Amino acid sequence: MNGFNMSAKERKEDIYVLPKGARGLGSPLLVSSGAEFSEQRVQDIGGVLNVKAVYPFYTRQIYFGDGTGSVMEGFFVLDGVTPDFLVDLRPSLEVEAGRLLEQGDYLDDQLNVVVGAEIARSVKLQVDQTLPLEVGGLVPRVIGILKSTGGLDDYIVYAPLQDVQLALDREGWVTGAAVTVTDPTTTEETADAISNLSSEEFYCQTSEQIAGVVKNLISMARAIHLSVASIALLIGVLFVLSTMLMAVSERTKEIGTMRALGVHRITIFRLIVTESLITGVLAGGIGCLGGVGLSKLITWAIHKFASAAFLQAVVSPRLLGFGLLIAVLIGILAGLYPAWRITKTNIVEALRYE
Amino acid sequence: MNELVVEARQLSKVYVMGGEEVRAVDDVDLEMRKGDFVSIMGPSGSGKTTLLNLVGCIDRPTSGGIRLDGQDLAGLKEVELDRLRMRKIGFVFQSFNLMPIMTALENVMFPMEMAGVPRKEQARRATELLTWVGLPKRLNHKPRELSAGENQRVGIARALANGPAILLADEPTGNLDSKTTKEISLLFRRANCEQGMTIMLITHNEAVAGVAGRLLRMRDGRIVSDS
Numbered sequence: 001m002n003g004f005n006m007s008a009k010e011r012k013e014d015i016y017v018l019p020k021g022a023r024g025l026g027s028p029l030l031v032s033s034g035a036e037f038s039e040q041r042v043q044d045i046g047g048v049l050n051v052k053a054v055y056p057f058y059t060r061q062i063y064f065g066d067g068t069g070s071v072m073e074g075f076f077v078l079d080g081v082t083p084d085f086l087v088d089l090r091p092s093l094e095v096e097a098g099r100l101l102e103q104g105d106y107l108d109d110q111l112n113v114v115v116g117a118e119i120a121r122s123v124k125l126q127v128d129q130t131l132p133l134e135v136g137g138l139v140p141r142v143i144g145i146l147k148s149t150g151g152l153d154d155y156i157v158y159a160p161l162q163d164v165q166l167a168l169d170r171e172g173w174v175t176g177a178a179v180t181v182t183d184p185t186t187t188e189e190t191a192d193a194i195s196n197l198s199s200e201e202f203y204c205q206t207s208e209q210i211a212g213v214v215k216n217l218i219s220m221a222r223a224i225h226l227s228v229a230s231i232a233l234l235i236g237v238l239f240v241l242s243t244m245l246m247a248v249s250e251r252t253k254e255i256g257t258m259r260a261l262g263v264h265r266i267t268i269f270r271l272i273v274t275e276s277l278i279t280g281v282l283a284g285g286i287g288c289l290g291g292v293g294l295s296k297l298i299t300w301a302i303h304k305f306a307s308a309a310f311l312q313a314v315v316s317p318r319l320l321g322f323g324l325l326i327a328v329l330i331g332i333l334a335g336l337y338p339a340w341r342i343t344k345t346n347i348v349e350a351l352r353y354e
Numbered sequence: 355m356n357e358l359v360v361e362a363r364q365l366s367k368v369y370v371m372g373g374e375e376v377r378a379v380d381d382v383d384l385e386m387r388k389g390d391f392v393s394i395m396g397p398s399g400s401g402k403t404t405l406l407n408l409v410g411c412i413d414r415p416t417s418g419g420i421r422l423d424g425q426d427l428a429g430l431k432e433v434e435l436d437r438l439r440m441r442k443i444g445f446v447f448q449s450f451n452l453m454p455i456m457t458a459l460e461n462v463m464f465p466m467e468m469a470g471v472p473r474k475e476q477a478r479r480a481t482e483l484l485t486w487v488g489l490p491k492r493l494n495h496k497p498r499e500l501s502a503g504e505n506q507r508v509g510i511a512r513a514l515a516n517g518p519a520i521l522l523a524d525e526p527t528g529n530l531d532s533k534t535t536k537e538i539s540l541l542f543r544r545a546n547c548e549q550g551m552t553i554m555l556i557t558h559n560e561a562v563a564g565v566a567g568r569l570l571r572m573r574d575g576r577i578v579s580d581s
Contacts (some may be wrong), residue, residue, distance in 0.1 A: 253451060254451070254453060254454075256451075257445075257447070257451040257453075258468075259412070259436075260410070260412050260439065260445050261439065261440065261445065261464070261465050261468065261512075262436045262437065262438075262439040262440025262441070262443075262465070262468060262469070263436070263440075263468050264432075264433055264436045265432070265436075267468075347412040347413075348407055348412055348413050351412075351447070351451070
């Protein structure tokens with residue numbers, strides 16, 4: 001979600017014009033309903049007061065993979081854009097290898113593409129290689145690989161607009177247009193004016209509206225994440241605590257015997273806390289492995305069933321480390337009370353315990 | 355004359371149960387010399403176990419004092435009492451109280467491990483003790499794999515591990531059949547005769563008490579006979 005946020009901030013367009021029936025948050029990346037409007041409308045939009053430039057695009061989700069059902073298999077977003085789209089609206093994009101789209105790539109006899117870092121990584125692409133798929137009979141050839149942005153652009157394949165339209169047999173049609181304005185203070189009014197051109201064909205979303213929705217989504221996700229994490233933490237503490245209480249209680253007589261044999265209560269305290277710590281570390285390790293497995297499963301499910309190649313569940317080394325640290329802390333905390341309680345027990349009473 | 359291992363003077367232990375004062379041990383004087391084998395008999399609640407617990411430093415007297423192997427227990431800190439129990443007292447329990455996850459050898463090595471005895475020496479002495487109690491072929495068996503009599507032999511070997519000044523046994527034959535009871539009684543007798551071990555043994559069994567050289571009878575917290 002942070003990647004999404006960063007990616008949204010680095011986009012320079014002020015307004016998205018989207019066809020009626022399109023879903024998502026305006027970005028060409030998220031428009032995948034198949035809805036479109038006539039490219040002729042782009043000129044009308046350009047004539048609206050305060051509109052500085054219009055960048056039509058044609059977006060389509062494309063299946064990729066080797067058909068083996070591996071995690072790499074799924075869909076990516078093919079984004080047909082005009083020559084100035086990347087230069088004007090994505091100035092922060094840099095190439096890792098090869099180059100960005102240039103004028104000469106447009107209406108070439110082949111489909112030249114610039115691929116996002118994650119797509120290149122997952123399909124193991126290099127410059128001058130072809131993608132393992134066809135778009136309208138054309139096999140896309142990689143001319144550039146983008147540096148990772150940590151955001152949505154890592155999952156996009158950029159191609160010339162006209163080539164995409166031709167390949168998909170959708171000449172004269174676009175799935176949206178990005179608009180920049182001259183005066184940002186009247187963006188809302190400009191968006192209304194664009195919508196009023198043909199409210200049956202398209203509608204507008206401003207970047208601010210999208211940013212607000214994204215912000216809300218991120219806040220909601222964080223709140224859910226925090227709640228789930230807190231509940232999981234509480235359950236974890238209670239589980240280890242009850243396990244340790246039971247384990248220690250069952251060994252009351254053993255501990256009484258150890259005390260009678262001269263083992264000091266601090267030594268027993270340390271033994272119990274160490275045992276609890278080991279339990280916590282083992283449970284944490286198993287939990288981390290489970291988490292990695294689950295995240296891979298979730299990513300696979302997203303790619304397979306939600307057709308959203310740009311989304312993936314990531315378990316970073318930092319998160320794993322944090323998880324293990326929490327497990328260690330839970331282990332220690334959950335061991336303290338049972339250890340304290342049992343070492344306070346009178347030796348005579350502990351020896352009588354049945 | 356042999357040195358005093360236990361010297362208890364005007365020893366009392368008073369519990370308050372349900373608002374009522376119970377004198378579990380009431381003004382007891384007791385002396386045991388090195389090599390004494392004393393058995394204690396008496397009805398339930400007569401104060402036998404409480405007296406043994408006081409001598410064994412796992413309970414503190416309400417009044418009176420005890421000297422153990424020349425050391426006054428009054429005023430000793432908990433950690434000093436722990437050290438005293440570890441080095442000078444060997445406990446034998448009615449239900450053996452062995453560590454279930456440890457083998458016989460490990461159970462006997464355990465007190466030595468806690469006392470900081472080198473590992474090699476622990477294994478040597480534990481093997482020697484287990485051989486002495488008659489279990490040379492059971493070293494690597496866990497308590498659940500041993501009979502009750504064998505478990506009690508391991509318990510006795512464990513009690514002897516750190517070379518204590520006194521062996522305290524609370525009804526060590528209470529869970530054993532008559533044949534095994536006799537064998538275990540003779541083992542205590544051997545510990546007393548062959549190793550000169552000072553032993554205090556609580557029993558309800560006259561035959562077991564008979565192997566000791568001295569018999570104390572208790573009633574209502576007092577020693578009523580010493581023969």
